[in-house]
Amino acid sequence: DAKTTQPTSMDCAEGRAANLPCNHSTISGNEYVYWYRQIHSQGPQYIIHGLKNNETNEMASLIITEDRKSSTLILPHATLRDTAVYYCIVRDNFGNEKLTFGTGTRLTIIP
């Protein structure tokens, strides 16, 4: 699976949009971009995934650049409960079952 690069930490004010970047310059054509988050002392939680089109669900939006070498996870109105470590993962969905986590971005929502 392609390697991802994320900032170590970020802060965001409560109520503002949190934009979390991820670089995956070696991504191949059949690899998806996944985002998970891990709140302290809990297991990782799935947020969203996409291949090349932008995606939106009830939790977040995922913006993938046209060349697919980077993406941004957007939490539109951050709350204190969004404080967590956010992991960007690139995975070939067929023939590869495992998720390869990096060290993620520690997002802190400031009241």
Next chain:
Amino acid sequence: GAGVSQTPSNKVTEKGKYVELRCDPISGHTALYWYRQSLGQGPEFLIYFQGTGAADDSGLPNDRFFAVRPEGSVSTLKIQRTERGDSAVYLCASSLSGGPDTQYFGPGTRLTVL
């Protein structure tokens, strides 16, 4: 409905002892995964089951680690002759059929080897 559950939530053992960690996946999920997370790191893949069989055990660090899923539901991760370096949070996840299906994680078991 019920999510993935893991027992015990915490386990403290002494170096050299044997431990078993249990995972109850979401009902009906055929795929089950074990990961290990050391302090300050992301989870690392250990093993993947499809039904009763271990389809990929490439992440198991050595032969002291073994996992079973005899009836295709509950899984047990077994660690023999524990070492202090085995201390970590052991996470279990399940998905409906594997492949692109979302993996749902349990809360983990925190193992401390003294």
